[in-house]
Amino acid sequence: MRIMIKGGVWKNSEDEILKAAVMKYGKNQWARISSLLVRKSAKQCKARWYEWLDPSIKKTEWTREEEEKLLHLAKIMPTQWRTIAPIVGRTAAQCLEHYEKLLDQAQKAEEDGPGEDTAAAELAGADDPR
Incomplete structure (x- = not known):
């Protein structure tokens, strides 16, 4: 069979x-x-x-406002990507992937020292809700 x-x-x-x-x-x-x-x-x-x-899914570059909203939601709802996704108008996978990208940027900025990006700076030292 x-x-x-x-x-x-x-x-x-x-x-x-x-x-x-x-x-x-x-x-x-x-x-x-x-x-x-x-x-x-x-x-x-x-x-x-x-x-x-689904036409409600954004496929464009993330704006600073979207990144800030993502960072805020990830802090209050760690690992809840399926809950966060519709709030920011992205898929759960997009949210997780972009959050991980922001974490990587924050880590690099922390290693590089002063003059770091604000979104990345906000993540530096934050808990990792992956």
Whole structure:
């Protein structure tokens, strides 16, 4: 007996079908939506929507204000990236990745001494809520 695993790289045509299906059926009908995509499971469709296709997700550079909000939320809700994400309009993965980047910058700035970036400076010596 062979177990078939759905998946592979998402094609543009699959993305378009997924977008149209979400518009038609909403964000709670993943089994129904996945039935339109032979190679994708309900879980894969949901993940693709929430991690990439959802128009509310920002894909631009982070602003200073977004970074400050991220730093503040990470302090009061350590490791709660799925809770933080919708507040800053990013995915949980984007939040974690950018936070780690800011931590790295803070560590480098601390090693380099005076004249460090303010966002990085705020992180220097802070607890690490990864």
